[in-house]
Amino acid sequence: MDTLNVELGARSYPILIAGGLLGRPSVFEQHLRARELLIVSDTTVAPLYLPQLTASLGKRRTIEVILPDGEVHKTLANAARVLDVLVANRLARDCAVLALGGGVVGDLAGFAAACYQRGVDFVQLPTTLLAQVDSAVGGKTGVNHPGGKNLIGAFHQPVLVVNDTATLATLPPRELRAGLAEVIKYGLIADAALFGWLEEHLEALLAGDPKALAHIIRRSCEIKAAIVGRDERERGERALLNLGHTFGHAIESATAYREWLHGEAVGAGLVIAAAMSAACGVLDPSEAERVRRLVERAGLPTRVNGVAPAVALEHMRIDKKVLGGRLRLVLLRSIGAAFVCADYPSEALTRTLAMHLGGSG
Amino acid sequence: MDTLNVELGARSYPILIAGGLLGRPSVFEQHLRARELLIVSDTTVAPLYLPQLTASLGKRRTIEVILPDGEVHKTLANAARVLDVLVANRLARDCAVLALGGGVVGDLAGFAAACYQRGVDFVQLPTTLLAQVDSAVGGKTGVNHPGGKNLIGAFHQPVLVVNDTATLATLPPRELRAGLAEVIKYGLIADAALFGWLEEHLEALLAGDPKALAHIIRRSCEIKAAIVGRDERERGERALLNLGHTFGHAIESATAYREWLHGEAVGAGLVIAAAMSAACGVLDPSEAERVRRLVERAGLPTRVNGVAPAVALEHMRIDKKVLGGRLRLVLLRSIGAAFVCADYPSEALTRTLAMHLGGSG
Numbered sequence: 001m002d003t004l005n006v007e008l009g010a011r012s013y014p015i016l017i018a019g020g021l022l023g024r025p026s027v028f029e030q031h032l033r034a035r036e037l038l039i040v041s042d043t044t045v046a047p048l049y050l051p052q053l054t055a056s057l058g059k060r061r062t063i064e065v066i067l068p069d070g071e072v073h074k075t076l077a078n079a080a081r082v083l084d085v086l087v088a089n090r091l092a093r094d095c096a097v098l099a100l101g102g103g104v105v106g107d108l109a110g111f112a113a114a115c116y117q118r119g120v121d122f123v124q125l126p127t128t129l130l131a132q133v134d135s136a137v138g139g140k141t142g143v144n145h146p147g148g149k150n151l152i153g154a155f156h157q158p159v160l161v162v163n164d165t166a167t168l169a170t171l172p173p174r175e176l177r178a179g180l181a182e183v184i185k186y187g188l189i190a191d192a193a194l195f196g197w198l199e200e201h202l203e204a205l206l207a208g209d210p211k212a213l214a215h216i217i218r219r220s221c222e223i224k225a226a227i228v229g230r231d232e233r234e235r236g237e238r239a240l241l242n243l244g245h246t247f248g249h250a251i252e253s254a255t256a257y258r259e260w261l262h263g264e265a266v267g268a269g270l271v272i273a274a275a276m277s278a279a280c281g282v283l284d285p286s287e288a289e290r291v292r293r294l295v296e297r298a299g300l301p302t303r304v305n306g307v308a309p310a311v312a313l314e315h316m317r318i319d320k321k322v323l324g325g326r327l328r329l330v331l332l333r334s335i336g337a338a339f340v341c342a343d344y345p346s347e348a349l350t351r352t353l354a355m356h357l358g359g360s361g
Numbered sequence: 362m363d364t365l366n367v368e369l370g371a372r373s374y375p376i377l378i379a380g381g382l383l384g385r386p387s388v389f390e391q392h393l394r395a396r397e398l399l400i401v402s403d404t405t406v407a408p409l410y411l412p413q414l415t416a417s418l419g420k421r422r423t424i425e426v427i428l429p430d431g432e433v434h435k436t437l438a439n440a441a442r443v444l445d446v447l448v449a450n451r452l453a454r455d456c457a458v459l460a461l462g463g464g465v466v467g468d469l470a471g472f473a474a475a476c477y478q479r480g481v482d483f484v485q486l487p488t489t490l491l492a493q494v495d496s497a498v499g500g501k502t503g504v505n506h507p508g509g510k511n512l513i514g515a516f517h518q519p520v521l522v523v524n525d526t527a528t529l530a531t532l533p534p535r536e537l538r539a540g541l542a543e544v545i546k547y548g549l550i551a552d553a554a555l556f557g558w559l560e561e562h563l564e565a566l567l568a569g570d571p572k573a574l575a576h577i578i579r580r581s582c583e584i585k586a587a588i589v590g591r592d593e594r595e596r597g598e599r600a601l602l603n604l605g606h607t608f609g610h611a612i613e614s615a616t617a618y619r620e621w622l623h624g625e626a627v628g629a630g631l632v633i634a635a636a637m638s639a640a641c642g643v644l645d646p647s648e649a650e651r652v653r654r655l656v657e658r659a660g661l662p663t664r665v666n667g668v669a670p671a672v673a674l675e676h677m678r679i680d681k682k683v684l685g686g687r688l689r690l691v692l693l694r695s696i697g698a699a700f701v702c703a704d705y706p707s708e709a710l711t712r713t714l715a716m717h718l719g720g721s722g
Contacts, residue, residue, distance in 0.1 A: 083512075087509060087679060090678055092683040092686070115503075115514060117514075118515055145444065145445075151444075154480070322454065325453070
């Protein structure tokens, strides 16, 4: 079993990585103090892994909330539903909320845990590649607002992240590809070698090769844990993790969270961010083309049909990266080196969006 | 102008205390960085102080949400309404939310500020005695759940607290008395001299004497700021500030937040906590009687008609002070010295509740 630590002083926590962890009672005996648990899952994941998990939890009192599957259900109303169940079952401040599922379940359950009694323990049990490499680590929780992605939320670190890589065996190919978008992102912002490795081993990853998947999960978690440890609340460096996300969030909210998986929108967002970097003259166009090609080979969209550039711009205006009236973008200097930029030609943004968005859906 | 500081490292903030502060543009020029503001107020306070406040805010962009007045409106639905307005007006992460009103407005607006974009700046402009001495300081924000008081919330410190003592001139006597309950609490937990001072000067306070009020506001804020500075997240000492509140919260939620002001419930809660301390043999009965008498002289209820002891106990079971299956109580050793106690005879609690609760409403 691989173990990484997110170093946040008194709020440090381990990320455990191995196949079969959900079926091991010792994992929870060793790392989970709470005796009363609320498990949040969804209608897709619960039938697959909930029985195994509850067996591993032993004699603890467990209550379950099963949400409908999908980004469109990551709402304040569903977070309120989780809170209602916590109150109705009289769970005390020393309880824990467990999220068993993908990013939607993790973000929503984490937000409910952050708000219940002003914060109770929270455990991430991610079952998608995207959640294992990205959303389960780092304490960003929240729900979507019709007006914008993740606009309602809290920083609330988990006390434990359990990446059971065996769960990826049941992951639909579309979800696997979506997760790869975030892995490509880590290569782009911090690790050119990882990006090169992805170029070489993409077929193995798409075929679900466990060793290849274990490698990218570990490396992604290492990069994220290090950045979060240095900048928990996104005062600086952590913003780099949003590469592709300002574009991606706009795509998701402009399509009412119904059409795109988050990772798919991030994939297209990475291509747009690279193209924008080239349009600004800071990234060599051949590098932007390498980004586009890898995203395309991963089976992810590289352009956005059915969303007009002006509509995307309007949605970007409410993104959390707006400061001093100016939308800040994460751009690339090279593969492996990203930076936050507020000082870009608006014309380059308009042109880049026009090249990648629009047309019929 | 009196200035106190709540010392929380990078999140330290000042509490300004003086008459007429809401009418002074310099206060906001000096202490408020944000240029885009959402002001949350209620239907009672807004007509009295909102015009003066917006004039003092100068050329900043201000948007207003006016909520109905009263504890029954401190709901997740109303917090969602504030969030909707923030999104609809595209306020960015460098905006600020200003709470102009009493504890209900402050708690709710603070919670919305905590959740919006995972946390934006928040300013407390309390206009009731209770909010000026207690709820506006310390960063506890939240809303009520039908099942329990303040069960949904966040720790989110304000960046500024402006106690304009001139606003107390328009405060209804019932609200003034409710605020005194929290001041009595500070005497009980930390300052026997303040308690004695209250016994001597109660008539001046009830008559609204500005000097007497300024004295208790300053002293209460000093005590609270010191405790919060040492224990922001209530790992230990801060729990003492809940003296009377476990009983008070049960009274409020058992009556659906419709009958009692928070301070009234705290007043009765202090009497019950003192009686419970005497019943456990840790407080001299004559001291418990001093507590009862001062609460009574302040015009606050000292017993609870219309709530059966068993109903109150049921509501106390969901209080945030339950840990390890045991409800912890804040009790008194003497006037000026409180402690957290999980090891009390249940029979003493039953008997104390039977003596103070029940009967017709």
